[in-house]
Amino acid sequence: MGPDVMKTDVFIVGGGPAGLATGIAIRQRGMRVMVADSAKPPIDKACGEGLMPQTVAALKGLGVTMGPSQAVPFRGIRFIGEGRVAEGAFPHDYGLGIRRTTLHQALADRAAEVGVEPLWGSRVKRILEGEVWLDSYKVQARWIIGADGQNSRVREWAGLDRGLPQETRFGFRQHFRLAPWTDFVEVYWGRNCQIVVTPVTPHEVCLVVTSRSPQIRLKEALTQFPEISRRLDGRQAITKDLGAISALRIIRKVSRGPFALVGDASGSVDSLTGEGLGLAFQQATALSEALASDDLAHYDAAHRRINRPPEIMSRILLAMEKRAWLRRRAIDALAKEPHLFERLLAVHAGTFSPRTLGFGNIFKLGWRLITSPN
Numbered sequence: 330m331g332p333d334v335m336k337t338d339v340f341i342v343g344g345g346p347a348g349l350a351t352g353i354a355i356r357q358r359g360m361r362v363m364v365a366d367s368a369k370p371p372i373d374k375a376c377g378e379g380l381m382p383q384t385v386a387a388l389k390g391l392g393v394t395m396g397p398s399q400a401v402p403f404r405g406i407r408f409i410g411e412g413r414v415a416e417g418a419f420p421h422d423y424g425l426g427i428r429r430t431t432l433h434q435a436l437a438d439r440a441a442e443v444g445v446e447p448l449w450g451s452r453v454k455r456i457l458e459g460e461v462w463l464d465s466y467k468v469q470a471r472w473i474i475g476a477d478g479q480n481s482r483v484r485e486w487a488g489l490d491r492g493l494p495q496e497t498r499f500g501f502r503q504h505f506r507l508a509p510w511t512d513f514v515e516v517y518w519g520r521n522c523q524i525v526v527t528p529v530t531p532h533e534v535c536l537v538v539t540s541r542s543p544q545i546r547l548k549e550a551l552t553q554f555p556e557i558s559r560r561l562d563g564r565q566a567i568t569k570d571l572g573a574i575s576a577l578r579i580i581r582k583v584s585r586g587p588f589a590l591v592g593d594a595s596g597s598v599d600s601l602t603g604e605g606l607g608l609a610f611q612q613a614t615a616l617s618e619a620l621a622s623d624d625l626a627h628y629d630a631a632h633r634r635i636n637r638p639p640e641i642m643s644r645i646l647l648a649m650e651k652r653a654w655l656r657r658r659a660i661d662a663l664a665k666e667p668h669l670f671e672r673l674l675a676v677h678a679g680t681f682s683p684r685t686l687g688f689g690n691i692f693k694l695g696w697r698l699i700t701s702p703n
């Protein structure tokens with residue numbers, strides 16, 4: 330006897346943040362939706378655990394809100410490196426630091442509340458002629474969404490281009506039990522790595538080291554940043570070392586026939602932008618709108634629009650990461666022009682259009698980059 334067959338409007342492969350957000354957005358438009366993931370909530374993953382203000386807003390739009398015991402607000406970004414410090418506050422709203430597992434559980438709870446049908450602990454093995462094959466049954470779906478992360482199989486099964494990873498780096502994450510010392514997310518720029526420190530609960534901070542080497546771990550990286558070691562004051566990490574790949578991968582076509590991709594499956598940006606989750610949540614809403622109007626071409630266009638600014642920001646940050654002289658000059662210039670840093674964050678956050686930076690400001694920043702002392 331063949332496997333049992335079920336039916337749904339939309340089937341989502343992958344119940345990470347992108348898959349769950351997409352499931353919620355689709356349910357909000359009244360369609361029937363199933364989400365399958367080989368793991369079970371709360372699913373953990375190496376992440377900086379910082380949600381930018383626009384990410385928090387997108388989450389709110391999905392009906393996901395966090396209480397003060399679940400997340401910690403931060404009001405801007407601080408760059409520390411090359412003997413310089415520059416910081417920019419967000420113009421209106423705040424970002425949120427949140428443990429990845431807390432975020433995932435909140436999304437899973439909201440998905441259950443709006444009627445997403447979860448298939449936890451279920452691996453999708455293949456997709457054939459509109460039918461999704463799981464272990465002991467098949468599901469027929471009108472639309473099939475790949476939210477299965479960077480190495481998406483759905484992308485392959487749909488015959489969509491995987492794009493070229495333009496820059497690949499490695500990130501490792503650990504948590505430490507101590508009260509956050511600042512309400513900024515701090516980015517420490519070192520010789521061959523960066524450490525991002527995010528307050529995630531009133532008693533915990535998350536540290537992520539990113540570099541081009543899969544060998545560089547937090548312990549070793551900390552030797553470049555005595556100011557962080559001083560704060561940690563000999564404390565041991567309370568979570569184990571969890572690693573993931575941080576890739577700038579640009580994919581221009583993200584739908585084909587009944588298939589669409591969302592989240593990291595549809596391309597990714599460098600983790601230093603702190604934008605991966607925000608992209609996934611914005612794409613989720615755009616995709617649900619396109620499905621409701623039965624036109625995935627709209628989603629392709631919206632996806633390009635949503636991804637473009639963080640792709641540009643990735644290139645800027647990666648250029649700083651590669652060149653000490655540029656890093657020095659950029660941090661120096663931003664330290665001297667804090668309003669410009671704030672404007673840049675606002676453009677990055679989508680609150681202002683790049684035009685609001687103004688020719689004068691761009692000229693000023695460029696001039697400082699050229700003329701700052703080495």
Ligand SMILES: Cc1cc2nc3c(=O)[nH]c(=O)nc-3n(C[C@H](O)[C@H](O)[C@H](O)COP(=O)(O)OP(=O)(O)OC[C@H]3O[C@@H](n4cnc5c(N)ncnc54)[C@H](O)[C@@H]3O)c2cc1C
Binds near residue numbers: 345454591600605
């Ligand atoms: C080091 C690092 C730091 C980062 N820091 C930040 C940050 O501070 N802020 C931010 O916004 N973003 C950050 N990001 C980016 C963010 O983590 C990703 O963009 C996000 O995880 C993408 O979510 P996703 O759901 O698309 O993919 P994933 O989280 O990878 O989820 C994919 C899911 O699909 C499931 N799956 C895969 N194949 C199958 C299958 N065949 N059947 C069933 N299930 C399957 C997997 O089990 C998994 O749960 C960071 C990334 C890295 C690497």
